[in-house]
Amino acid sequence: MIAPARNGWESVRAELLGRIARRIWKPGDSIPNEEDLAYEFGCARATVNRALRDLAAGGYVERRRKAGTRVALTPVRRATLSIPVLRVEVEAGGRSYRFAELSRAIEPAADLAAARLGVAAGAALLRLRTLHFADGAPFAFEDRWLNPAVLPDGAATEFGDLSANEWLVRNMAFSQGDIAFTAANAGAEEAGLLGVAPGAALFVTERTTWRQDQAITAVRLAFAPGYRIHTNL
Amino acid sequence: MIAPARNGWESVRAELLGRIARRIWKPGDSIPNEEDLAYEFGCARATVNRALRDLAAGGYVERRRKAGTRVALTPVRRATLSIPVLRVEVEAGGRSYRFAELSRAIEPAADLAAARLGVAAGAALLRLRTLHFADGAPFAFEDRWLNPAVLPDGAATEFGDLSANEWLVRNMAFSQGDIAFTAANAGAEEAGLLGVAPGAALFVTERTTWRQDQAITAVRLAFAPGYRIHTNL
DNA sequence: TAGTGGTCTAGACCACTAT
DNA sequence: TAGTGGTCTAGACCACTAA
Known part of the structure; x- marks a missing residue:
């Protein structure tokens, strides 16, 4: 249980993204599964899940059942445009x-x-x-x-x-x-x-x-x- | 408990969006709170919450604590672009x-x-x-x-x-x-x-x-x- | 077939804000 | 202050898929 991270899923997300940015986890690497991360962060698996889903939606990681979560090899940046009237x-x-x-x-x-x-x-x-x-x-x-x-x-x-x-x-x-x-x-x-x-x-x-x-x-x-x-x- | 909707949050989302599309709930209208919807759909509040958060992210509804959830008056369409290498x-x-x-x-x-x-x-x-x-x-x-x-x-x-x-x-x-x-x-x-x-x-x-x-x-x-x-x- | 993510639940507490 | 959404938890079952 390394990181207390008592600010919820956003701080879990920030910590995970930080590890990717600092290349502790490099593109193509597998990262620990949700259960292990939840134990490390001292939170529920659902909280880690939310953070990882968000990172996947942002193109930072790729997730597949059974295969686990990997850092995206060539990150596809996703931008959200607002198209008002x-x-x-x-x-x-x-x-x-x-x-x-x-x-x-x-x-x-x-x-x-x-x-x-x-x-x-x-x-x-x-x-x-x-x-x-x-x-x-x-x-x-x-x-x-x-x-x-x-x-x-x-x-x-x-x-x-x-x-x-x-x-x-x-x-x-x-x-x-x-x-x-x-x-x-x-x-x-x-x-x-x-x-x-x-x-x-x-x-x-x-x-x-x-x-x-x-x-x-x-x-x-x-x-x-x-x-x-x-x-x- | 009108709609069984046993396909999870996506079917809840679809039903809610359908009511907006069919103008059962018109732009500017308040819609029921999460607890009531959860009772109606026979699911947990977290499931309704997920559906509504997704609709809010898509610009269909606006949510504020205490004020509740309203159908967006002038929906801002949001488009997500993928920007590959x-x-x-x-x-x-x-x-x-x-x-x-x-x-x-x-x-x-x-x-x-x-x-x-x-x-x-x-x-x-x-x-x-x-x-x-x-x-x-x-x-x-x-x-x-x-x-x-x-x-x-x-x-x-x-x-x-x-x-x-x-x-x-x-x-x-x-x-x-x-x-x-x-x-x-x-x-x-x-x-x-x-x-x-x-x-x-x-x-x-x-x-x-x-x-x-x-x-x-x-x-x-x-x-x-x-x-x-x-x-x- | 077994491991991993996806989702649901029931309950709880918190954060914000309209009144 | 009270009502509503935001989030967390602990546990459970399911869906997909790599081996």
Whole structure:
């Protein structure tokens, strides 16, 4: 019982991580099993388990039943990004938010949108194009396809004062989704909307959300230059 | 005791999330406390606690002692990104990996690098510029500043067969770090190195890592066009 | 088949905070 | 001050998997 560690699972985690950082346990090494560690730390196995699960979630160790726990050979860093609604993101920076809906129409699905939503090409989808502003300056251009089949009746015409973005987040809790980040040169139209030179490098996110097996929406957001996502590791 | 839910905390989580999705509990609503839910589900409070902690981590609910648990008003989606070593990322796509070190020299820290690493401007830092290839094509250009003060003696000249990227991940476990994602137009030099037109939109990551209070390295990676990060929500 | 992690339980005490 | 979440415990059984 070397380390009293009377601060609970977080101090157990800290001690274990410290041993990895100090290379007492090197990448690839097995570390003692939960029961032995619990004895060493003078705590219950569940406490060690919690610490080790957290380290595994962070990519520091790999765990397999019967094989035990090993220090990750080539640690995969995991970063958690918070993706707030645009309004919240803008206002969190102390700037004022507003948005302008550029267009709203039922259109036959473009091939790309159809593929992302898993509907037949040409299926009738609601398309919304919206410009978001921070302190009056263009912040992001949103091009969204919505599947009317999964929206409550009337929703397509009534988001109230909310952007489609925020309305969906509040009203269509979803069970699945994916998101991608990439960079793209501004096309002529995007450049004009965002007030930048054609060809400017834009940060782009593409998101698709589903509920059960039904696609709800696919959206592409192009952010004005200078936008960055930041997080801790 | 409505729901037997004999599959453990994950089924409790699923049922709770289902009630949120079906708007039985609406955004802003309080939900029953852990003890009541445990009674309803016929399980221990710890099991409900685990499910609710997971939902809180996912941004679905907000919890405060005494105030209880509420459905998040404007859910903040959280996405977890895996950030592997470049070699692993390339090879995971079935492509061959190699890298070429373009330069390695002690240089006075540029203002930007000095600020990111928290050292005096002009301090002597090791600068490494590396080009990474996937299937022989340029994949990413790396511009890295290293703090020699925190490297083991000789490390600056001996990474073996590993890229600095991978050597650091394996040998310098760090306690803190941050990462940012943005987009930038390729400058003349970058364009030449990556084999793209000047001005092409590049996906850029900037990472700084620390051990205790000492900065280890600051690195900027510019990825060839077409690169994207993808994850589930 | 045996060792290890994954999880559950019933109870307990503590920490925070709304009232 | 009292209600709620946060965590710990000691023990138990289960699930997976390496040998």
